[in-house]
Amino acid sequence: MTAPGQPIFIKVINTLKRRAQRGRGASIEEMCAAADQVLSDHTAGLRTATLNAIAASREAIAAWKVGGDNAILVQNLATMALEAEDQGNVLGNPLLVQVGTRLSTFIALFSKLPPQSAPNRKAIIAIELHLDAMLVAIDKGPHDTIEDSALVLLGDLELTQRTIG
């Protein structure tokens, strides 16, 4: 009997190790190279996907300018901002994460507008600035820290948001 409060240790019999050594398998180096290749492919694919998303957003902005439903634009941009944050976190692009976060905050203001509200020129400029900043972030590729020039860019986005918001 085990006394109350006394820990019970459970030694797990390792079947994984045995199974991992059963077949011919692949070397650590081969597997690492293969996984690295997958990561590179996804990073390259991200650039194309983001460019497409930005193009779609610009189309939604154009439609909004001529009286389109702003709910569609909000939906489009909110999704893109969220994806940018996600992708930046997974691939190591803190600038993309920051731009995505700022765009999310800015878009939250738009969601409060009535669906057919008149387009605001300043707001459109601000959104386009965020889209341009996203392009800069994508072009930088994976990085560890946000450098000074990028900090200036983020500061400008912050200022634009405060001015318009």
Added chain:
Amino acid sequence: MRPTRTFDFSSFTLLLFVESEFARQLLTDMCRSLHVQAVISKRDHASAWDAFKANPVDIVIGDIDSERGLQFLRDARDIEKSPNALVPFIVTSIKSSVDCVASARDYGATEFLKLPLSAVTLLKRIVYVVEQPRVFVKVNGFFGPDRRRQQRTFKGTDRRQSPSAAADSTASEPISGAPSPKIERVAT
């Protein structure tokens, strides 16, 4: 020269519970590139739990940045309802603060994989759970891998007191190491 180590993960069944579509797809592809044949990837708790119950899952990789991710880890370690409470559970998170790592550990995570993803760290975590299975411990409402990765001999006077030792104040002899625990052996 150290010989190159080889691994065959083809017989493994790996369950991914990651809410972000991008991260889920990337992890799925990376695991397949490691020759894991059965990669089950799920984005919500209910379907991940169903898959966990229906399949002989060897390793779980779960994102704990959301409350649902933590809940899945908690459920997986729940002896009452989990089909495999001893499963190696690698958690992923964008946060690496002490609090975040500590909460993952307290919920029973086996390994912690900090995002951004890299091939080396993912492979290291998988190899680690394969080669170094952790002893599990059940104590005071906690069930999960033993937090101590190394067993070291304690030097000095053991001043910890169990209820019985507290009653017997004559137990003042130096004690090396912890009292002998009950050890069970379980195959997964």
